Amino acid sequence: MGLFSLKLESLQQLFVRELRSLYDAENQITEALPKMIENATVPELKEALEEHLDVTNQQITRLDRIFTLLQEKASGETCRGIKGIISEGSDLLSTGGEPNVIDAGIIAAAQKVEHYEIAAYGTVRTYAELLGNSEISQLLEQTLDEEKEADTTLNSIAGNVNIEAKAA
Ligand SMILES: [Fe+2]
Numbered sequence: 001m002g003l004f005s006l007k008l009e010s011l012q013q014l015f016v017r018e019l020r021s022l023y024d025a026e027n028q029i030t031e032a033l034p035k036m037i038e039n040a041t042v043p044e045l046k047e048a049l050e051e052h053l054d055v056t057n058q059q060i061t062r063l064d065r066i067f068t069l070l071q072e073k074a075s076g077e078t079c080r081g082i083k084g085i086i087s088e089g090s091d092l093l094s095t096g097g098e099p100n101v102i103d104a105g106i107i108a109a110a111q112k113v114e115h116y117e118i119a120a121y122g123t124v125r126t127y128a129e130l131l132g133n134s135e136i137s138q139l140l141e142q143t144l145d146e147e148k149e150a151d152t153t154l155n156s157i158a159g160n161v162n163i164e165a166k167a168a
Contacts, residue, residue: 015124039102048154
């Protein structure tokens, strides 16, 4: 939020602001994922994170399309929530330790990211609906479904990884 940011006077303005924050969040995630992939040991986890990196790039393209439809610029917000979650995750990676325990920690960090995104996309999807933009609402719903799917995948990988971490 810059010095010249306008006060929020309408749901539309809040909607655009939340979308810009998500745009920044997705970009931060594409920068953070390679390091998590590099540090993950279990192949299923590596693959799931690699796949989610591809999905995240598609989500950025989808947001670009939304900004074009809205005739608004995509930049202008920093997502401090995701910044904090990512910074906790990278602290964990730089601490190092048992590979299985690190895997469990990577899953924990990734699921925090997913839950943040599920909350944020659920909100903007609902705003789009309320504002009568069904095309944008459908695009956001698609991303929301992808985030939920990523969370479910991480849950199932965590099943084994946490047991391995306990045995470490
Ligand atoms: Fe995402």
